[in-house]
Amino acid sequence: MSKNSHLGHQAKKRFGQNFLHNDAIISQIVDAINPEPNENLIEIGPGLGALTEPVIERAGDISVVELDRDLAHRLRHHPFLAKHLTIYEQDALKFDFASLATDDKPLRIFGNLPYNISTPLIFHLLSFKDKVKDMHFMLQKEVVERMASGHNCKAFGRLSIMTQYQCQVMPVMEIGPEAFMPPPKVDSAIVRLIPHKTIKNPVKDLKALNHVCLTAFNQRRKTIRNSFKKLIPVEQLIALDLDPTLRPENLALDDYIKLANYITDNPV
Numbered sequence: 001m002s003k004n005s006h007l008g009h010q011a012k013k014r015f016g017q018n019f020l021h022n023d024a025i026i027s028q029i030v031d032a033i034n035p036e037p038n039e040n041l042i043e044i045g046p047g048l049g050a051l052t053e054p055v056i057e058r059a060g061d062i063s064v065v066e067l068d069r070d071l072a073h074r075l076r077h078h079p080f081l082a083k084h085l086t087i088y089e090q091d092a093l094k095f096d097f098a099s100l101a102t103d104d105k106p107l108r109i110f111g112n113l114p115y116n117i118s119t120p121l122i123f124h125l126l127s128f129k130d131k132v133k134d135m136h137f138m139l140q141k142e143v144v145e146r147m148a149s150g151h152n153c154k155a156f157g158r159l160s161i162m163t164q165y166q167c168q169v170m171p172v173m174e175i176g177p178e179a180f181m182p183p184p185k186v187d188s189a190i191v192r193l194i195p196h197k198t199i200k201n202p203v204k205d206l207k208a209l210n211h212v213c214l215t216a217f218n219q220r221r222k223t224i225r226n227s228f229k230k231l232i233p234v235e236q237l238i239a240l241d242l243d244p245t246l247r248p249e250n251l252a253l254d255d256y257i258k259l260a261n262y263i264t265d266n267p268v
């Protein structure tokens with residue numbers, strides 16, 4: 001049997017399959033999620049059920065979104081899991097998570113995410129934040145560092161700004177490659193995201209915030225005078241109290257909010 005086979009399933013690289021197999025670590029992750037009965041729990045990428053089974057034992061029935069048809073088939077025929085799962089054999093990147101939310105039951109989304117699509121998947125999930133109570137994800141450690149980073153750090157960028165604007169970001173624990181089968185080449189970490197109920201300093205247009213982030217961090221070594229040349233005249237940067245000689249990572253989240261509101265009010 002190949003070294004990439006786990007519980008009789010050949011791990012598929014294209015689906016980012018690295019299966020958790022260490023019971024102690026699985027139980028720490030489930031403790032961090034803290035699933036309870038009668039909640040609206042949704043797992044992305046249940047795979048062979050490493051997290052699914054202990055979550056069901058604590059919470060009862062849950063929904064899962066799994067793209068690999070072999071794994072979805074296994075889950076449908078699993079003697080214990082099948083009767084507790086609603087299985088969506090779909091691409092989580094295109095899945096309408098809002099369709100599973102109800103007014104009295106906001107979503108609790110969790111998963112050991114496929115690392116090859118984790119950033120676009122996080123952005124997709126953030127678009128449902130109004131329906132979400134919390135999210136717990138296993139990600140590449142470096143991605144969690146980028147999400148949680150403050151300004152003046154190398155890791156600070158669009159992912160930090162867009163996530164922190166919308167959620168409280170709490171790194172929970174780090175996990176080494178040996179906890180997975182096959183082991184990934186990178187370290188991993190669990191992060192908890194809790195969408196803000198109200199945003200203290202809201203942007204007029206979230207797309208504008210994304211746009212200023214893309215413009216700034218596309219060439220993060222440029223000064224903001226140069227990176228924003230086509231969007232915002234240097235006098236306006238100064239009027240917004242921003243030093244034009246700074247680099248994108250030196251501006252704080254509130255500065256990006258100011259810039260986003262400026263381009264909303266003054267489209268080029």
Ligand code: SAM
Nearest residue numbers: 015018019020045046047050067068092112114
């Ligand atoms: N939860 C399992 C575990 O922890 O052992 C498997 C985690 S594995 C890192 C990622 C899982 O996501 C796999 O089951 C994979 O098939 C699934 N997956 C990959 N791409 C997906 C997508 N676009 N939508 C939904 N599931 C996906």
